[in-house]
Amino acid sequence: xxxxxxxxxxxxxxxxxxxxxxxxxxxxxxxxxxxxxxxxxxxxxxxxxxxxxxxxxxxxxxxxxxxxxxxxxxxxxxxxxxxxxxxxxxxxxxxxxxxxxxxxxxxxxxxxxxxxxxxxxxxxxxxxxxxxxxxxxxxxxxxxxxxxxxxxxxxxxxxxxxx
Numbered sequence: 734x735x736x737x738x739x740x741x742x743x744x745x746x747x748x749x750x751x752x753x754x755x756x757x758x759x760x761x762x763x764x765x766x767x768x769x770x771x772x773x774x775x776x777x778x779x780x781x782x783x784x785x786x787x788x789x790x791x792x793x794x795x796x797x798x799x800x801x802x803x804x805x806x807x808x809x810x811x812x813x814x815x816x817x818x819x820x821x822x823x824x825x826x827x828x829x830x831x832x833x834x835x836x837x838x839x840x841x842x843x844x845x846x847x848x849x850x851x852x853x854x855x856x857x858x859x860x861x862x863x864x865x866x867x868x869x870x871x872x873x874x875x876x877x878x879x880x881x882x883x884x885x886x887x888x889x890x891x892x893x894x895x896x
């Protein structure tokens with residue numbers, strides 16, 4: 734794994750790859766969008782970050798921006814050496830950096846919402862109730878429940894939207 738000497742080096746690498754990906758997709762980041770990739774309340778950031786953050790808050794939809802950057806980060810990660818990307822994320826995780834929120838969204842598997850959990854529990858409950866009420870083999874009830882469980886788990890899966 735390639736090490737980064739500082740958190741700043743790691744951040745510069747990740748920001749550079751995300752900016753390159755936006756350009757590859759012919760949707761470059763605005764100056765404010767690019768600068769917000771450097772945001773941190775406690776660690777190294779750009780000297781004009783207070784003004785940038787204020788402008789960002791006024792002019793941008795944070796959730797939309799985070800989804801866009803997460804998608805770009807996911808795509809950018811596929812163009813670089815995986816160990817180098819991981820090393821940069823690991824080094825950056827030693828601090829408090831906004832960029833990690835979006836990189837984390839990009840690398841996170843789909844998360845189940847409460848609706849999906851309720852659907853799964855409902856299917857399991859009905860399966861057990863059916864088995865107790867009507868008997869039959871466990872294999873038969875498993876064969877009935879398995880496709881329903883797969884479907885139910887997808888009902889409440891949250892995926893980052895593409896911007």
